[in-house]
Amino acid sequence: MKNYVDISDIDSIETWVQEAISLKKAPLEFQNLGQGKTLCMLFFNSSLRTRLSTQKAAMNLGMNVMVMNIGSEGWQLEFEDGAVMDAGKAEHIKEAAAVVSQYCDVIAIRAFANLVDKSDDAQEKVLNGFKKYATVPIVNMESATAHPLQALADTITITEHRKVQRPKVVLSWAPHPKALPHAVANSFAKMMQRMDVDLSITHPKGYELDADVVNNVPIIYDQEEALQNADFVYTKNWSSYTNYGQVLSKDKNWTITAQKMKLTNDGKFMHCLPVRRNMVVSDDVLDSDQSIVIEQANNRTYAAQLVLKKLIS
């Protein structure tokens, strides 16, 4: 594996999940592996879990970590080839990526979708810019269209909690006050299609995800129907993909409630966090034993640690 930018970089999901579960049991076992090696984390956007869990993962491996908010502590980067840099952007990705590569062994990058121009976001200029011009491995800490560290943590969590070999997994849209990217939903949906699960997706009309992500996964527009007998309810808001970046609905009839969770097979509630309480999901679900969001967040450390371990081995 050269980089970890998308879940397609995983050769065997099952093997990875088992390795991550092993790391979780003995997080400091590979402390020597990272000695003298450095992770550089570059943030173009805010972060809490990703920032702390990835840093922790690197330290568990004995790596040094350098964290930088590249926009506020550095300056704006130019990503266009041939640009005449006579305005606000101080450095081209060509130099930035090549230079930073010389100061570390792995570069991790967070750069969200702008949700303004679909094709612009699809180009993943930041992530792909680093991938193209860096000379060390790149880790995606959530890009415009993918969040593969989250999806890896999700699949670890589902593996730990499944009670049947082939659980029913429902990805449900839920309302949110702001327009959110598709990265988490994309990576989760793609990941589940590589696992032995019965996946369906439920959302209001107009919230269809990218067809290349959905493939043949059933879309059910009736949330209650979708939730029937679910073993895992993975909830997430995203903005419209068709009417790109628009909020078409804040309908709280889509909020996941304890009442709705009764339709499931004593299903587990999952969310990548941060989550808007009583918008996306009601308190009575989040505060119940059915919620495994905290454990899910814990697995972010071991997902990141596995990825870093593979990249520096």
Added chain:
Amino acid sequence: MKNYVDISDIDSIETWVQEAISLKKAPLEFQNLGQGKTLCMLFFNSSLRTRLSTQKAAMNLGMNVMVMNIGSEGWQLEFEDGAVMDAGKAEHIKEAAAVVSQYCDVIAIRAFANLVDKSDDAQEKVLNGFKKYATVPIVNMESATAHPLQALADTITITEHRKVQRPKVVLSWAPHPKALPHAVANSFAKMMQRMDVDLSITHPKGYELDADVVNNVPIIYDQEEALQNADFVYTKNWSSYTNYGQVLSKDKNWTITAQKMKLTNDGKFMHCLPVRRNMVVSDDVLDSDQSIVIEQANNRTYAAQLVLKKLIS
């Protein structure tokens, strides 16, 4: 000790001070204690001394440190139970505290008073939110009403510099251009009441501290009378507690000057820093041998190191 959120968490001041003084003599003696352990420092407000000294203290113990400006690098947290999170706050303290706990062994938090609503500040929503929902120990790096790391450093400093068993200690208000919180004065006053010192407090009328902090400590409204024969002059501005958060006076007759220090028993000048020169205290005091503010700041490291050592032992 489960957390260090207030000086009431200290079981024996004398023992702690002696332990801190021992750490100061051999700061790296317990380098192995923190191996593989992580301190996460969360800042809701600015910091210089606290940020650096607490970080240094953790590194002296061999701990890893993760520092985060949670407002600017993360997002706003919701602290109200049952809130419908449909506005600016992205994550509830319930999730934030539980999740961050999984990435570290100790969480240290700085969250100042807002000085708008007395009862709101008294609730210490941020500190108590983390205390309630975190699963690892919490350290208070200055909350709305308390600054127990500062008070511990103060008592170490007084112990080191006292020339008599029971020194006379005066806590004096001084003028300042901005409205400041009561945290430092509160914790200092409470700490001194647990030490064998002769404590009095001096300030203009209207600047009375919380009665639960002052207890039976004499309040002397004539600063010069109060300073007579003082061994330690601990100076600090605070805004009015009665007229909550208001600046009632910027009267520079309350500035501590060399002339006033002559009233003392060759007293030592103390301040938690940062200090406004020639407002709170004149240059001729700060630049004299009577000032021990720099040594006082140095003891912040050993106060924090002692607290962290106890919490991870």
Added chain:
Amino acid sequence: MKNYVDISDIDSIETWVQEAISLKKAPLEFQNLGQGKTLCMLFFNSSLRTRLSTQKAAMNLGMNVMVMNIGSEGWQLEFEDGAVMDAGKAEHIKEAAAVVSQYCDVIAIRAFANLVDKSDDAQEKVLNGFKKYATVPIVNMESATAHPLQALADTITITEHRKVQRPKVVLSWAPHPKALPHAVANSFAKMMQRMDVDLSITHPKGYELDADVVNNVPIIYDQEEALQNADFVYTKNWSSYTNYGQVLSKDKNWTITAQKMKLTNDGKFMHCLPVRRNMVVSDDVLDSDQSIVIEQANNRTYAAQLVLKKLIS
């Protein structure tokens, strides 16, 4: 050496360059030297290379690192003696420098020129304030008038790439959309005067550098004439020194192009980065083998590592 604030702190350029090249070959050889020692990096301005390379250098030596954006994470400092601090500045350099010194073994500082008042910038209040009041060594990570870590990296790079004992080195001004400081040009020009090179400087009229920097170095106002047979073309924009801080020209006839590089002796293109592509230099130069800017940036690590090694030894 007590501090590294200017290239005049270097006793022997040749020895230093050879030591840096040795460190580059075995960066982790002195991992034990920094054990239990701490570098505190204070940023008053943005940084990418300097932030990461200096941090990396310290970690290569086994040092702990504390990084702080002092303006945004701390508060504004006062540098004037005798100031009545009744406005926006919360702490005097006297306290800040003395206190921070107690938390670390070396303080590194970045504080750019304001480009408003020449004599104010020349006083180097931030750097000199720390130098005066700190009790540990100070490293200049670019001050108002000097960038000695860059100049050290530059001379390492030239030593590595020179094909003749006494190469021809041209420092060329180039256009830029914003007013930039003189620090890099100053330190480079001074450094080259201490090396065995044939140095000349080329820029439009009105862009003369400080006469104390230029000394007897030939100034050639015709860029093409200057570039003839150059072995190294060191390009940098700076604002006018005479009309202090003003942008007198954005004339793209001064942009370094592949066509102009043909005038050189197969010369190497150097720049401290970040560089504005197609303003300062055209893509065809930066993307050619003649450009050594990435290697030059790599040497920032070893320049910083050498300086830190000397300061903590």
